[in-house]
Amino acid sequence: MRNQISSALVFIAVVLFQCTDILAQPAAAPAPAGPTNITKILEKAGQFTTLIRLMRITQISDQINGQLNDTNNGLTIFAPADNAFSSLKSGTLNSLTDQQKVQLIQFHIIPSFISATQFQTISNPVRTQAGDSSARFPLNVTTSGNQVNVSTGVDDATVANTIYTDNQLAVYQVDKVLLPLSLFGAPAPALAPAPTSGEDKKKKSAADTPTSGDDTPSSDASGLRVHGMAVCFGAAIFATVWL
Numbered sequence: 001m002r003n004q005i006s007s008a009l010v011f012i013a014v015v016l017f018q019c020t021d022i023l024a025q026p027a028a029a030p031a032p033a034g035p036t037n038i039t040k041i042l043e044k045a046g047q048f049t050t051l052i053r054l055m056r057i058t059q060i061s062d063q064i065n066g067q068l069n070d071t072n073n074g075l076t077i078f079a080p081a082d083n084a085f086s087s088l089k090s091g092t093l094n095s096l097t098d099q100q101k102v103q104l105i106q107f108h109i110i111p112s113f114i115s116a117t118q119f120q121t122i123s124n125p126v127r128t129q130a131g132d133s134s135a136r137f138p139l140n141v142t143t144s145g146n147q148v149n150v151s152t153g154v155d156d157a158t159v160a161n162t163i164y165t166d167n168q169l170a171v172y173q174v175d176k177v178l179l180p181l182s183l184f185g186a187p188a189p190a191l192a193p194a195p196t197s198g199e200d201k202k203k204k205s206a207a208d209t210p211t212s213g214d215d216t217p218s219s220d221a222s223g224l225r226v227h228g229m230a231v232c233f234g235a236a237i238f239a240t241v242w243l
């Protein structure tokens with residue numbers, strides 16, 4: 001009898017110890033402190049010093065941070081790493097005016113959040129943040145399996161990996177700088193007809209439709225915790241009854 005009681009006490013002690021341990025676990029990863037900061041995200045990823053510098057001198061990093069704070073649509077950013085910039089033909093960046101540098105960087109930004117799976121069903125052409133008209137700076141996205149390519153009409157880039165995603169902002173590394181046709185294409189034939197407003201509208205609505213959202217992050221950690229609590233509770237009842 002004495003033996004039974006002491007082993008029951010040991011059992012309860014062990015259960016209590018386990019339970020405090022489980023309950024002490026944080027329920028979920030803590031939210032990042034403060035507003036989203038694109039510079040910080042790129043700094044942390046490393047290898048994006050040129051992009052960070054261009055975003056700073058064009059003040060686009062402030063614009064991005066402000067937009068993330070103000071709008072619900074979110075943003076998607078294609079981020080070329082330093083080696084993508086260094087493999088540009090020399091003088092490419094220097095040949096651009098300040099205004100064109102702004103357009104080049106804005107061309108890498110889509111004014112809505114696009115998850116990796118949403119690329120599969122996106123409608124082309126995709127509107128970017130560059131220019132004031134959807135017709136001037138379009139991108140086309142093509143996919144094959146998990147591979148996602150982005151074409152500008154001048155070059156084709158491949159999405160290499162996801163640097164950051166939080167369901168509001170997605171940052172994807174691309175292996176090339178996206179060169180807009182309207183800055184780097186062959187000089188357009190003079191007097192190209194302006195698109196009719198009807199056509200413009202159609203394109204805009206196609207580009208504005210970002211697909212089904214099914215990217216709710218799974219809550220594995222909190223599921224585990226609930227499970228752990230149930231086990232603790234059950235064990236405590238069992239121990240009480242046993243005594």
Ligand SMILES: *[C@@H]1O[C@H](CO)[C@@H](O)[C@H](O)[C@H]1NC(C)=O
Pocket residue numbers: 037038039040043065
């Ligand atoms: C964003 O992060 C950079 C570098 O970490 C910092 O210099 C800058 O002040 C931050 N911006 C804001 C708005 O917090």
Ligand SMILES: *[C@@H]1O[C@H](CO)[C@@H](O)[C@H](O)[C@H]1NC(C)=O
Pocket residue numbers: 035065066069070
């Ligand atoms: C974010 O938005 C709120 C409300 O619109 C504003 O008060 C705040 O100053 C903004 N923060 C930043 C960092 O822009």
Ligand SMILES: *[C@@H]1O[C@H](CO)[C@@H](O)[C@H](O)[C@H]1NC(C)=O
Pocket residue numbers: 142143144147148149156157158
């Ligand atoms: C993406 O680009 C790569 C390299 O240019 C090419 O081999 C591949 O076929 C392209 N895939 C798609 C889906 O366009």
Ligand SMILES: *[C@@H]1O[C@H](CO)[C@@H](O)[C@H](O)[C@H]1NC(C)=O
Pocket residue numbers: 124125138139140151152153154181
């Ligand atoms: C994008 O695709 C459309 C057809 O869907 C095509 O007409 C257009 O030329 C393409 N643009 C680029 C930049 O590749």
